[in-house]
Amino acid sequence: MLGKLTWSAIPFSQPIPLLAAGGVALALFAVLGWITVKGHWPYLWKEWITSVDHKRIGVMYVLLGLVMLLRGFVDAIMMRTQQATAIGHAQGYLPPEHYDQIFSAHGTIMIFFGAMPVMIGLMNFVVPLQLGVRDVAFPTLNSTSFWLTASGALLVNMSLVIGEFARTGWLPYAPLSETSYSPGVGVDYYVWAIQIAGVGTLMSGINLVTTILKQRAPGMGYLRMPMFCWTALGANMLIVAAFPILTATLAMLTLDRYLGFHFFTNEAGGNMMMFVNLIWAWGHPEVYILILPAFGIFSEVISTFSSKPLFGYRSMVAATLFIVVVSFTVWLHHFFTMGAGGDVNAAFGIATSIIAVGTGVKIYNWLFTMYGGRLRFPTPMLWSIAFLMTFIIGGMTGVLLAVPPADFMLHNSMFLVAHFHNVINSGVIFGAFAGITFWFPKAFGFRLDEFWGKMAFWLTLAGFLIVFGAMYVLGLEGMTRRLQHIDFTEWAPWLYVSVGGIGVMILGVASQLIQIVISIRHREQLRDTTGDPWDGRSLEWATPSPPPAFNFPVLPRVHGEEPYWTIKRKALESQGLGDEPDYEAIEMPRASATGVVTAFFATLIGFAMIWMIWWLAALGFVGAYATFVVFAWRDEEETRISAEDVARIDRARRASRQAWLDAQGEQPA
């Protein structure tokens, strides 16, 4: 009836996961109870859970990502403290079978359920606004993508208390991940969570590529798109090209594990290096899927706060596309040490360092964007400057690792761990924080508190430098990664430095949380009435904050690279907003429960397949398909927003703009 699932799946003898799960469950019940008591369910269901509005979905993606980043950060704290307390004869507080799950979960959660949702969420929110359109190409598909990602995140977190998570590392290298060496359900949790979330990511990629290619405001040619749209296009083209590789690879692993195939086994002609090649053929482009949107964010932020257009725009576009193409030709640098020989290693080493040319060009163009600018330094700009300074170091150590003889010494060392955390933190995470503080007022109508934002910035930066600075040294001292305890005591001092650094980072994370709470409490003082709090340059700032469901009452006509900047200049020169447009009724896609219902059934499928509860898996498949059929036969596709409502909302926006214009007129800048 319940497949492999028995009471022994719940680790009653393990206090740490039980307490953690108990705490999470308690918090969850508290939140759900509060929602029920306050009667917020109808609002949440109508306005958020079933919403197909790209802005709402973007916000939910970012929220999911932030919660999962916190979850992954707790894993990070456990890893640092375990290593610092397990030196010499000490064994720390986490036995290997638990520690191995933690570092596997840390990587999986941070990449798939932390960084990816935050970046996809920001793209979802910003790209249609910047393109001057009303939604993405396929709004209901967008909602389904989000809920499938949430479903994957749920499965990973369920593994904490029901069964176990993979003990293989965040990429389940065969043959360790095959049934002979990992007979438990851990790898199955990994496979099904990633497969379900991966389908969501792939659909989201198709959606955004289609949106950017087919749905731009009139006059917005490709070379007039904001840089963020370009990097989003690059990242999503990479998703479309790379994620099927991941899906196929994990499908083969699933066949090995469930049906006794031999794609990657030791026996019967399986080849584990095929798994390693395939997983990195996806894995390396994945790095650029994460970093390209961040590059776009930095471009927008640095240009806005330098009060200048982006320097060398076309060169930046070329560098982005260059990175997109080259990122598919470098995967072998993840395993130079397999003994492939000089020619192969040299070819992939050179290809890898060539990709740094694209990034180098970008760094210089950001540098010259600042040159001759008038720089302001609110929190998003601080994150961006810190990115420039630290990403260069991460890029440099990356190129060092691309030199095969150096990699033979540094492969899988703490130096490698320091390198990829250096680039992902200073690139993706700093980028995410820059983007969130930059676009937060657009999404919610008020800015984030600057004091706590700056506290968070300095503490996170300091903690990051200490933790990963120490790891660079440890790598040079010969320490390898993923050690549950450390026999070699000479590494102890740097492990203590590293754990001290994580203490500083905890303060940084706390500041982030305080920042959100303080900002919500002071939202009236922080209110953004104009819709343009940063003196922005692209079309998202032409809308009120938060934008109405339809974004633009009339689709803007684009005449140059910085459409909103041009509109603003014209308004300032003429001291007028221009004539009021003729308002017409707008058709918007209807809210739909398709996404959340499909994801519910997908979660059932995943859970049932993990525990081999075949009837439940069948039920899940039937349910998911039925949901699709119901959606396909829907009667009404759209709702209508009347011309009066559109006019009323836009007149309010025009009034606030006029007030701003009058204020500018009184004190000419």
Added chain:
Amino acid sequence: MEDPGTRAPAPARALPDAAVAMLLLLGGCSGASILQPAGPIAANNRTILLDSLAIMLAIILPTMIAILAFAWWFRAGNDKARYRPDFVYSGRIELIVWSIPLLVILFLGGLIWIGSHELDPAKPIASRTPPLDVQVVSLDWKWLFVYPDQGIATLNRLVVPAGVPIRFRLTSASVMNSFFVPRLGSQIYTMNGMATTLHLRADQPGSYYGQSAQYSGDGFSDMNFRLEAVPAAAFGRWVAGVKAAGGLLDAPAYAQLARQSQREPAKHWGAVQPGLFDLVVAQHLPPAPGPEQGRDGQPQISPGTAE
């Protein structure tokens, strides 16, 4: 698990061990830093690492200074800085910003090409002394070293003559590991059903930390060993001592050894079934089993139920 070697008479073992211990004190080398090479491969790897670093720092340091300088000088409050909102493109600057990274990569590319070939792990070390053959099998979770020409084998302890190139051939009994002695240089993967080749040399006698650099499961953290480099004469005496100590590593003993175990103490066998390593590579000796099954015959599903 019983190792025939442990049943050896005490005096036979004491001799080589004492010799090694004394030499270690004389050598006085420990540590695992890759910046303190103890052999030609590690030294050359380090040279390439530092050269690459120097080439890149030559560009990166000025860039970092420029970032800080531009950010400071062009701050909004600085009246002396000229605001140039129209400075958005310069063909000359674009030419330079594409050329600088390209030139750096041109230099590095040369270094990568030459380095990859010169320091290919499979390339023999030029030497007047013929290399010593050592066959390495990574097991869950310990290292087996077979000396085919001497007909002996050791576990978790690798004794080699200093100054003599070692020609390693490596494979794995089960999952992938990476054989790595940081102070001697290059690491290489061990993979079941495949053999890799690696050449290393320890220039001076000493004891060097060795480890697996590829996570391989629960016992991974204990997969480290000592590589002890001793003078050639002492190596001969050590081999003789091991041979005299007896013990036979044949296919049944190997099958027993291949079962999962952690924290195995160092041990040795005075005789090895000929061609044992090749039998492992060719999978005539089947891949090692994974974890033993749980109490009720079900695969283990959580830490709480792990047996």
